[in-house]
Amino acid sequence: MTWAAILVTAVGCYLLKLTGLSVPAKVLERPLVQRIADLLPVALLSALIGVQVLGEGSRLVLDARLVGLAVAVAALLLRAPFIVVVFSAALAASLVRLL
């Protein structure tokens, strides 16, 4: 099941790329499409952050992950590179769990 999902994701993501390079620009150049395409990653990533940081099964819990996210915000405000943001969040969460 996981493999099937990986392969469908791969084919789909590739076709999305190829379509962009292949179809006449007019088809997708409407302002509405452009706006939604700009907002879609914002909505999905925000939702993923929420679920990832506060979700646990079908419950919402406050735990070390929230501290990790706060550290990530601080790292981003300091313009840290991606990998520093990610691993400083992990480090912060693991330290909180040690306490």
Add this chain to the structure above:
Amino acid sequence: MTEPEPALSQHVRASITRDGIAVGVATGAYGVSFGAVSVASGLDVLQTCALSLLVFTGASQFAFVGVLAAGGAPLSGTLTALLLGTRNTLYGLRLAPLLSWRGWRRVGAAQLLIDESTAMSVSRDTTAAARVGFLSTGLSVFALWNLATFLGALAGESLGDPRTYGLDAAVGAAFLALLWPRLHTPINRLVGVLAAALALGLVPVTAAGVPVLAAAAVALVAGVLTGGRR
């Protein structure tokens, strides 16, 4: 791009290539975090490497493993990844006239169409310069992203319980880092807050994976409602 263009000088070509490789190194490095996070989400090393090789678009890959980590069905992961992958279509539309590749070259180039290769080619003046920027960035990100994914997955696997090392917290941080540069307007920030609130509200009452997909509706509604602003 109808007039014949002068060939790129050796100097310009080398300079664009150097920039492309630098972006590749910087971006490839976070493939380590993808590899570690993916294994922590329950995928094995081979599945993790397959994602980086075949899907090859970072946000979609992180979304896929993130939905699975939250207990979502693989299909929900696929749908979320595809929705995030739609932005590559728009990149392609913008780049197509500039790169003007046909046939198998276009079929091959498509896999390299990602945030970074777009950023490093969309602003070039000529097709030749855009192609060098696109290929040097795309190929170096591809090589390093996949190598780094493999190393990160191996490291993640040898660590044992990911929670001990806070790798579950790393997933949220990765999404936040991907989101951060997109929060440049009040509308985008509002959409982010509403989407997260909607998803969290749905967590107790829907199957895992559904809350994130439902949040896409916020983007649709906001896109329609802000229509009169141009």
